[in-house]
Amino acid sequence: MKRGSSLIVEDVRKSFGHGADEHRVIDGLSLRVDPGEFVCIVGPSGAGKTTLLRCLSGLTRPTSGTIRYGDQPLTRPLADIAVVFQDYRGSLMPWLRVRDNVAFPLEGMGVKRAERRKRADECLAAVGLPDVGDKYPWQLSGGMQQRVAIARGLAYEAPVLLMDEPFGSVDAQSRFDLEDLTLSLRRKLGITVIVVTHDIDEAVYLGDRVIVLGGRPTTVIDNLTIDLGTERDQIDTRADPRFADLRTRVLTQIRNPHPSPPHRTAKKPASTPRGPESVVSRP
Structure with a gap:
């Protein structure tokens, strides 16, 4: 970085x-x-x-x-410059799995799919959530959802x-x-x-x-x-x-x-x- x-x-x-x-x-x-x-x-x-x-x-x-x-x-x-907003409930998309939530902004940056997945998994592991990539946000506690929001900010590698x-x-x-x-x-x-x-x-x-x-x-x-x-x-x-x-x-x-x-x-x-x-x- x-x-x-x-x-x-x-x-x-x-x-x-x-x-x-x-x-x-x-x-x-x-x-x-x-x-x-x-x-x-x-x-x-x-x-x-x-x-x-x-x-x-x-x-x-x-x-x-x-x-x-x-x-x-x-x-x-x-x-x-990455931003983590106040309300994780409004920033995470409930119809996307956690890994896809973290990787979603990278698609608009032109990052290839394999790299998006790799970076998302690395960032989830960094925030202490290595095993939740296939879950949906609504299956996680509030604190875990906010960790996902932080992981998404980290995925930018900003x-x-x-x-x-x-x-x-x-x-x-x-x-x-x-x-x-x-x-x-x-x-x-x-x-x-x-x-x-x-x-x-x-x-x-x-x-x-x-x-x-x-x-x-x-x-x-x-x-x-x-x-x-x-x-x-x-x-x-x-x-x-x-x-x-x-x-x-x-x-x-x-x-x-x-x-x-x-x-x-x-x-x-x-x-x-x-x-x-x-x-x-x-x-």
């Missing part, structure tokens, strides 16, 4: 409607995500998190400002994976399992992962960085490096006092949104391979 490029958002604004009916959702938002990073985006309901993710995927174009994938303006969906509230429709135990699966896949494949979530604990547990959106219209109000190490555990990591500190910082910003001058944007200087311009990881 190729390494991919940085996703760079510069002074993006997104509005819906025109004239007196115009509703500006995002205003002056800038951020950067480099190859191999795991970044979580959080914010209150209605903050435009999904709108931003759709812009990052090329499915929606901003009203103004620029989004680039490396040196390439992002104006349409790219093969390098270096960037965008996930929109990916675990919100499953039970708590399945959610923990899927979080750990995503961390494992990120380590194994070296992909860039961007997750939009309303769950603050999930964002702190998963991310190398957490970008907090807030305000009306929305902009970046904080950008935190999560200094919890690369190996994380649902019990030990969540019991770490630093986890509580970071969770409190994010929750405070969401409940009382006000841009923090040193952290207003999530840009990173070109000379720094990783991390925001100025990082505060403790309250």
Whole structure:
């Protein structure tokens, strides 16, 4: 799998409607995500998190400002960027077997049938479902169906994976399992992962960085490096006092949104391979 490029958002604004009916959702938002990073985006309901993710995927174009994938303006969906949507029930086709669900998008990319089947089986094995290819989605649990949706995203062999509230429709135990699966896949494949979530604990547990959106219209109000190490555990990591500190910082910003001058944007200087311009990881 190729390494991919940085996703760079510069002074993006997104509005819906025109004239007196115009509703500006995002205003002056800038951020950067480099190859191999795991970044979580959080914010209150209605903050435009999904709108931003759709812009990052090329499915929606901003009203103004620029989004680039490396040196390439992002104006349409790219093969390098895969998306896992929020509701697996709406994204999996119940009349197709699981293997065919995973392989289906590859047909439009011109991938031959034998290669589609091989890649689908490999991706199902990667998400811990090596023996379900011949079943139908409705024969699987909710957590297993979401694994299938993740496998389909991996089948693109895209270096960037965008996930929109990916675990919100499953039970708590399945959610923990899927979080750990995503961390494992990120380590194994070296992909860039961007997750939009309303769950603050999930964002702190998963991310190398957490970008907090807030305000009306929305902009970046904080950008935190999560200094919890690369190996994380649902019990030990969540019991770490630093986890509580970071969770409190994010929750405070969401409940009382006000841009923090040193952290207003999530840009990173070109000379720094990783991390925001100025990082505060403790309250």
